[in-house]
Amino acid sequence: MEQDIYLFHQGNLRYSYQLFGAHVDVQNGEAGIRFAVWAPNAVQVSVVGLFNDWDGREHPMKKLNDQGVWCVFIPGLETGMMYKYEILTTHGHLRLKSDPYAFSSEQRPNTASIIHPLHDYTWNDEEWMKQRTERNIYESPVSIYELHLGSWKNIESEVFYTYREYADMVIPYVKELGYTHIELLPLTEHPFDRSWGYQATGYYSVTSRYGTPDDFRYFVDQCHQAGIGVLLDWVPGHFCKDEHGLRRFDGEALYEYENPSKAEKSQWGTLTFDFARNEVQSFLISNAIYWLKEYHLDGIRVDAVASMLYLDFGKNDGEWELNEHGGRENIEAVTFVKKMNEAIFEEVPNILMMAEESTSWPLVSAPTYSGGLGFNYKWNMGWMNDMLTYMELDPIHRKYHHHLLTFSLMYAFSENFVLPISHDEVVHGKKSLLNKMPGDYWQKFANLRAFLAYMYAHPGKKLLFMGGEFGQFDEWKDMEELDWKLLDYDSHASIFNYIKQLHQLYKDMPALWELDHKEEGFFWIDPNNNEQSIVSFARNSRATNDQLIVVCNFTPEVYHNYSIGVPEQGFYEEVFTSDAEHFGGSGQTNGLRLKTVPVPWQGQDQQITMTIPPLGVSFLKRTVTKEVEHEE
Template identity: 45%
Template sequence: MTHVDWLPDPFAFLGPHDGLIRTFQPGAEAVSVIGANGEAALEAVSPEGLFAGPFAGSGYTLRVRWPDGNVVEQADPYALSPVLGDLDLHLLREGRHWDLPLRLGANPRTHDGIAGTAFALWAPNARAVSVIGAFVGWNARRLPMRLRHEAGVWELFVPGVGAGEAYKFAVLGADGVWREKADPLARATERPPATASIIAPAPDFSWSDADWMAGRADRQHAGAPISIYELHVSSWRRPWHGGEHDWDQIADQLIPYVVDMGFSHVELMPIMEHPFGGSWGYQPLSQFAPSARYGSAEQFARFVDRCHAAGIGVILDWVPAHFPSDAHGLAWFDGTALYEHHDPREGFHPDWNTLIYNLGRQEVAGMLIASALWWLERFHVDGLRVDAVASMLYRDYSRRAGEWVPNIHGGRENLEAIDFLKRMNAVVAERCPGAVTIAEESTAFPGVTTAVDFDGLGFAFKWNMGWMNDTLRYMEREPAYRRWHHGDMTFGPVYAFSERFILPLSHDEVVHGKHSLIAKMPGDRWQQFANLRAYLAFMWAHPGKKLLFMGGEIAQRAEWNHDGQLDWAALTDGDHLGVQTLVRDLNALYRAEPALHQSDADPRGFAWAVGDDRDNSVLVFRRASPYGAPPLLCAVNLTPVPRHHYRVGVGEAGRWSEIFNSDDTRYGGSGVRHPDSLATQPIPAHGQPQSLEITLPPLATILLRHEGTDA
């Protein structure tokens, strides 16, 4: 390196100064300046590549001849005015610049009448920063940047460089080490394992979803029928020749399937660019860039637009908790712990071998909130499922005594993360009407879905991890032993209305030796399928929105493998096809019956009819709509023994008809069902003045609807 690389302000030395021009062109053979009065050669004043010479006038260009004979004519970056305004720097410093990726990073534009790209990077502790790319032979000596001291931002406008070019930043850290870093604000990247950022054009997608955006609040509130299909894009379905589909191909295949299956939403595991595919996206480094694995940002926007045209909402998993330590990423970015905490007791995540964002630093928190808004506003995404919220809320998460730092009050709560989540949700609620945020939160932290104005975290929904763990643990037991664990199935309604919940059967439950859903079920083949059908029907009837990971709907027997694809061939088997048909019918029923969705977060919509029959492993509960729709009765028999003449007390006299039965032969069941409607009898039972005598099929869930009284 030369003395030029160490200049605290290259603009004070390079460019025009008092009738003299200096330009640093290491490796160039000759440089001349072209102005209104013609062309004049500059003198090589140092062997490192510094050229200088007199110049009178204002506007000029540089003509540079290289040893290979190539001659480049370009404007001088060091003759141009600053790129960022004072307001940009002020908002960045306060952590509330919501258009951050259009100001920092790399943005093609016209500046001082010249076309090129504006580069800007927050690196307050760096000694020097340069833009590097093929346009300067990846030479860190060519384009040193200007430091805007008031915000710790380095900036430079580079004429003649446009969209599609790969670039990085060469950062001389506070520790004296040069590092080549990808752009934290990049809006496009090379396809991994390549690590450079790509200059992206300004977003200019032509949307056709105005009606959807105007009405999506009605589709996503606590009383709407929300049924989510979670998927990993790469391994849902692969091209016949291997590799991965792009967003257009994914849309061609996925959208008709989701519509046919009746799901209201798709939830994509993180698609923000991530270096390691095996992380499934949960260790992202580019919080603003759709992964290059699946095509361009425009293609992703088109995918969302097509989903909306088909009536499907799009939710993205989003990860503000932690990031990987790859050398080209955020770790030790400017020679200091800039994005992470310096103390590993705060800044290192032992479970995932990752680094934890320092959310107490305004610029870091602001960048992440800007990322959330980027997906919601620029890509019209309908919701963000925030990953690993529990790990953010507690300083001692997954740590033993002595391995964590208490907060300023001596407690275990992470006050900075709590403030960040509240602020993020408040900003989203203000700027993105109808969008939802969803917390993956596995503890009993209070008020996750309570409004920020009432001191809650402000999420729209929370994953009900307790329900998932309890009920799966129960279903994995042999029916003969279930009577001793009846509370696993009845505990959920105790707290079902303390938050607005989503019931998740997610990817985490079908990997790492946990087995697929069908393989978790005990018994012989028939019993396994019957158990799964009964469990899925119980889930769809239970209070809470629904989420099912891909493969569950076809009873895939193998664990999910992110390097493969779903076992679509299984659908040639009648039992697997039966489960798929069952899920399709459950989604249709969930939409059609107000009692099943309008009261998902309303305690008036649920009541036990029979909650204590542990000896028979029978559950019966009532679902009702607060708006007068017919109530439903859900009866679940979790033993392989049919139960005839089973009496259930009901509050509504009249006739009840069976509208769903997981034991139906079309699903692969034995066909034990009620062919005709049932009439209540004036026989008291379960605290009710009248009752029904029903038949419970083996390992099955049935739903009965009240059809009114006889005329």
């Protein structure tokens, strides 16, 4: 224990949750629970609960060192019991606090911690975990279904199913659609439903809204057995101010900065973690490792990274102070992020660490040894903003904003990108993805199909928020379940089927993912036809015969006998089109094989003539035949 305490104070205890919190133990032949907490400014700390009538005089803790680690063993206590810490501050106030390291918590609005064993679940996902260590995620298909459990389906508003019940409903649905991963909005315990988990109090407690920690382990286990990875949103940048939580935990600023200009995130009403404090580093790094190790998660999406990196994030002039070098970067936060990522990849390799970083900070997804922040993926917020702005334009105006369609390829290989259409884009008056699309009823669906096809053809892994897969008309209603009744209507059922088929194409075609992060995986054929809002490009895999030609038309005009340059002689077959009638399209397809003509065009040695569908995307693949081989 002494060595662990030393490492904790040095900021290097990567498994601090094994030291702190409530643990089943046996001392002097008696079974009970060992409690440990960090509260350096406390005059006295006690464990209280129903077992002692919440009387702090019954079970005072012993202070083990001058740096504020308190510990006590209480015989006879069992798992499932509720407890809190009663803390006497230097100001003479008694505070009742939830355990920062509690593994389980009471269901809101109650706030007590619950004793829960750390290891009491038998996993059955050995095959998945073995395959994960062997998989090259960078050269694999990754399509993520972003999910908020409570509003995916619920019994009624604020009354939810359990993790086990969600497993039975969500997993077959996601598997049918063809997603490779589920990403869950934060499940750390939080007091307010409408914070969606982004303002937490219990960083080691999976929220009790949907059941117990082992219920959630079952959810992950079942996902893995079905071949689906599980990612979790995680919020190390800030925490909420509720009295039972981390705020002024022992009567003084402890987990948060003492300096209000650094501590306060006024736009969210939250407090920033003190990234310079070693014990806070141990707390947060251990927390990420905890979720990855103890819940077998396949990755973490780190929320609001920019809010950690910049001192002036969300602040007005006069509300923040320059760093010691006269800049606006939070130097200790940058150092912490690098340290965190190094620790995580050493302890849990072959996982995803995805940064939601909304600025142009360089090398976010590069290793720390080459000057990067150490994540292995970054959300491409630039692509998302440009494309949604473009798609919301009336097609007649798109030719004046053609750069929004093509600019992302100027930097597409500067990071390992995920293309995200997340919950943030379909809430708070921003409209649903379908309702962002201009035009009449048919055109809205055609625009959506075209957008999704372009997204899946564009370099980068994919993420789509729930409801987008069947064309939810209303924006996300976080207190109600999705509008499942829409699947009874042909247009919405067709979008659902379209996503299924698009995923099948995506998985079947290595050109769409194998070289996602390398320049040789993409080249433009014609990015400049702004007058007709048509772009064409190629996606490559390592195998030369896997190349795909992608042609996108973002106007409702049909073009017959349209010439496209192609690099190889042969016949080209349309392997997928967003305009197929069974998807709700107009059926302007290329049913016959398209033979090349040896006339250079658009920088290519050959050309083909094809039909370009309205508001449509066509995927073409070269078919080598005996006739062509003979000609060659």
